[in-house]
Amino acid sequence: MSQPASSSSTPANGNDSSWKTGLRPPPKDIRPQTEDVTATKGLEFEDMKLHRELLMGIFEAGFERPSPIQEEAIPIALTRRDVLARAKNGTGKTAAFVIPSLQQVDVTKPKIQALLLVPTRELALQTAQVCKILGKHMGLQVMVTTGGTTLKDDILRLSEIVHVLVGTPGRILDLAGKGVADLSECPVFVMDEADKLLSPEFAPVMEQLLSFLPAERQVMLFSATFPMIVKDFKDKHMRSPHEINLMDELTLRGVTQYYAYVEERQKVHCLNTLFSKLQINQSIIFCNSTNRVELLAKKVTELGYSCFYSHAKMLQSHRNRVFHDFRNGVCRNLVCSDLLTRGIDIQAVNVVINFDFPKNSETYLHRIGRSGRFGHLGLAINLVTYEDRFNLYKIEQELGTEIQPIPQTIDRGLYVAPSGGEDSQVQRAPQQPQRQQPQQQQGQAAQQQKPQPTGTPVQRAGPPHAAPNQQQYIQQQQMARPGGQQPAYRGGVPVAR
Numbered sequence: 113m114s115q116p117a118s119s120s121s122t123p124a125n126g127n128d129s130s131w132k133t134g135l136r137p138p139p140k141d142i143r144p145q146t147e148d149v150t151a152t153k154g155l156e157f158e159d160m161k162l163h164r165e166l167l168m169g170i171f172e173a174g175f176e177r178p179s180p181i182q183e184e185a186i187p188i189a190l191t192r193r194d195v196l197a198r199a200k201n202g203t204g205k206t207a208a209f210v211i212p213s214l215q216q217v218d219v220t221k222p223k224i225q226a227l228l229l230v231p232t233r234e235l236a237l238q239t240a241q242v243c244k245i246l247g248k249h250m251g252l253q254v255m256v257t258t259g260g261t262t263l264k265d266d267i268l269r270l271s272e273i274v275h276v277l278v279g280t281p282g283r284i285l286d287l288a289g290k291g292v293a294d295l296s297e298c299p300v301f302v303m304d305e306a307d308k309l310l311s312p313e314f315a316p317v318m319e320q321l322l323s324f325l326p327a328e329r330q331v332m333l334f335s336a337t338f339p340m341i342v343k344d345f346k347d348k349h350m351r352s353p354h355e356i357n358l359m360d361e362l363t364l365r366g367v368t369q370y371y372a373y374v375e376e377r378q379k380v381h382c383l384n385t386l387f388s389k390l391q392i393n394q395s396i397i398f399c400n401s402t403n404r405v406e407l408l409a410k411k412v413t414e415l416g417y418s419c420f421y422s423h424a425k426m427l428q429s430h431r432n433r434v435f436h437d438f439r440n441g442v443c444r445n446l447v448c449s450d451l452l453t454r455g456i457d458i459q460a461v462n463v464v465i466n467f468d469f470p471k472n473s474e475t476y477l478h479r480i481g482r483s484g485r486f487g488h489l490g491l492a493i494n495l496v497t498y499e500d501r502f503n504l505y506k507i508e509q510e511l512g513t514e515i516q517p518i519p520q521t522i523d524r525g526l527y528v529a530p531s532g533g534e535d536s537q538v539q540r541a542p543q544q545p546q547r548q549q550p551q552q553q554q555g556q557a558a559q560q561q562k563p564q565p566t567g568t569p570v571q572r573a574g575p576p577h578a579a580p581n582q583q584q585y586i587q588q589q590q591m592a593r594p595g596g597q598q599p600a601y602r603g604g605v606p607v608a609r
């Protein structure tokens with residue numbers, strides 16, 4: 113058995129709270145939250161015997177108390193037992209594995225000590241960012257590595273100290289196989305979106321990766337969905353894992369689900385109507401193929417709405433720019449494929465639209481879970497065709513949920529957070545969308561329309577603002593940036609704009 117992690121960090125003392133005074137947490141998020149995140153037993157982060165430096169990062173991230181999954185998973189993970197945890201989308205699984213992973217790092221040791229695997233590049237960037245934020249005061253080194261970037265840069269980076277390695281499986285296997293990423297003293301192995309990482313696409317890579325780790329290791333699996341596929345892995349590679357299942361019911365309490373029964377050729381018109389009627393702060397619109405993503409994004413732009421798109425066949429640097437800028441509220445709507453279905457956390461998204469209805473219930477659940485993050489309110493609207501009708505029924509059955517027909521008017525209270533008594537702002541929003549001419553003052557329009565970072569919508573998506581062609585937008589951004597082709601992220605840190 114390996115020794116308990118020793119760090120140069122100071123254990124937090126329950127009584128002395130003077131260290132808290134200098135912290136700068138973000139403004140308090142006052143939006144209402146559902147029991148999905150509030151139904152806790154009352155454990156505090158300070159009860160978890162975490163290093164003070166880690167606690168500082170947690171509080172500075174604005175986390176006041178653990179969510180149910182954090183309360184369940186963190187204490188047991190700190191005992192180094194294997195963990196298999198299932199909890200709803202947006203309820204804080206990332207911190208539930210990042211916190212115990214960081215706590216176990218000994219920063220005086222120049223070795224990779226935690227390997228965090230995720231299925232997509234965007235999710236890797238986001239997860240590495242969480243590690244950096246929570247570990248900000250610990251003096252630890254986090255590296256993110258994914259496909260679609262230069263291998264040479266990663267090799268160079270690994271010649272320096274890395275304590276926590278976050279990435280997608282293929283690239284990490286490449287680096288481990290070349291002997292560049294030394295995982296021989298890495299005791300923590302985490303699989304986020306574990307069921308996806310154990311799908312046939314990734315499973316052989318996961319098996320190989322495990323062979324680079326020491327025999328004494330802690331394996332932690334997290335997801336909102338655990339199909340049977342996970343059982344084989346559990347039996348083969350996990351030692352009496354502690355199993356947590358916080359999903360008595362599967363769907364989020366804060367997310368209201370509707371369907372609109374349409375013909376294929378009516379879909380764009382229907383979307384247009386939704387845009388003009390809904391109080392969208394930011395929306396994610398899912399299509400079932402990359403081709404349809406691009407076609408729809410073009411249509412949405414032609415309709416005059418601001419829209420980005422992303423899919424797996426795009427250049428990685430473009431994917432990064434879109435992800436980064438959408439997160440920062442540059443644009444209200446994002447059309448994408450299932451690339452961004454899992455794990456992506458954008459608090460300002462209050463509406464998800466399945467322009468194409470998904471084929472299985474896991475995909476459906478993860479997609480609609482992009483709204484209603486951390487127990488907030490959200491809306492999921494499904495455009496359903498005659499061909500989708502059996503799938504709709506099947507998904508409802510499998511998830512034990514009811515997707516209602518869309519009503520004439522949707523109560524804003526279902527998906528729009530009250531904005532601290534400032535509701536009048538919403539009322540003042542123009543009733544009719546007006547097509548904006550390109551020569552109009554785009555900057556001004558864009559500013560007026562900018563989504564609220566905490567997800568409190570103040571405007572309709574209706575009045576379209578600057579809706580430039582995405583390619584042009586990316587080119588402009590690259591030209592405006594010294595060095596032209598720079599990616600939006602460097603080592604997981606968004607480039608300041």
Ligand SMILES: Nc1ncnc2c1ncn2[C@@H]1O[C@H](COP(=O)(O)OP(=O)(O)OP(=O)(O)O)[C@@H](O)[C@H]1O
Nearest residue numbers: 175176177178179201202203204205206455457486
């Ligand atoms: N204890 C906490 N207090 C306040 N906010 C939190 C806390 N824990 C997590 N959050 C926030 O909740 C949001 C959702 O967290 P996270 O992305 O980890 O969810 P998840 O369970 O991994 O969801 P998914 O299943 O979609 O991947 C994030 O914005 C995160 O910052």
Ligand SMILES: [Mg+2]
Nearest residue numbers: 205206304455
């Ligand atoms: Mg997650």
